[in-house]
Every structure is written in structure tokens, then in C-alpha cells.
Amino acid sequence: MTAYNSPIHRHAEIVMIALTGLGITLTSAFAANSACHGVKVEMTKARKAEYAPLVASVMESEVKPAQVTFSTIMESGNWSAAYVSTPVSDDGVMFFQTVAGKKRFRDVWGGWADPSERPELVAWAKKLGAPTDLARCFAETVTEDE
Numbered sequence: 001m002t003a004y005n006s007p008i009h010r011h012a013e014i015v016m017i018a019l020t021g022l023g024i025t026l027t028s029a030f031a032a033n034s035a036c037h038g039v040k041v042e043m044t045k046a047r048k049a050e051y052a053p054l055v056a057s058v059m060e061s062e063v064k065p066a067q068v069t070f071s072t073i074m075e076s077g078n079w080s081a082a083y084v085s086t087p088v089s090d091d092g093v094m095f096f097q098t099v100a101g102k103k104r105f106r107d108v109w110g111g112w113a114d115p116s117e118r119p120e121l122v123a124w125a126k127k128l129g130a131p132t133d134l135a136r137c138f139a140e141t142v143t144e145d146e
Contacts, residue, residue: 036074037133039076054096054105055082055084055094056086062088063087063088067087068084071083076137079131080096080097081095081096093109118139121142121143122138
């Protein structure tokens, strides 16, 4: 048996292949997250508890805060965007602006977009008044699964 056919060599090859795959995965994840650099995107119970009543209060149909689920909540400065699901609407991203210490609903984006539409999504969010970093993060988030 040559050294290259030994179980140790095969094990080392498997480890190297796995590490290479992990490196590619981490690089892809880092590239996707770079659009959200500078934007607070942590999902915590406290943030969900803060945003659920806000989302429920602006729905046309009655929705209880407990019925609101979140894919992500993004915050930058006095602007935020919550990617939400409710039983009475399609998924959408609701934009809020904090004015005088209170979050106020500004608009909602819903639908489907592919990565080629990111510039238009960024422009739409910026037209609302959202900061550039939040606009880019929003555009990346709604197109990342495509």
C-alpha cells in the first residue's frame, strides 16, 4: 500500500475537500451579508415584540401581533424595514421611520424580484427616504433566494 492510498491520506483528502467547501460557503455568505454592512439585522425576541404590534396596527384587516412572523428586521439610523408574514396578506417588507421617538409606517413593498432588479429596489427605498445602506440591504434580502 502506498502512502497516498493509506487511510490517513484518504481522511486528509476528505478533510481538505470539506474545508474547501466550507470556505466557499462562508465566502458566499459574507458576500451576501456585505450588502447589509452597517445595518442592524439581529433577530431578537425584544425586536419581534417591538415590531409585531406596529405591523398589526397598520394592517387593513384585523391581525393580532402574535400572528405576525418575521423573516428579518433591518435597522439603520432612524429607519427600519421588517420583512413580515401575516395570515391575511402576502409577505412584504414594511418600512418605518422614527419621528420624535416613535416609529411611523411609511410604505410596504410586496411581490417578487430577481437580482437584476436590485437597482430599482434600492432607488424605490431611497425615494421613501430610507438611507442607502438600508435600501441596499432590503434589495439584497428580497432577492437573495433567487
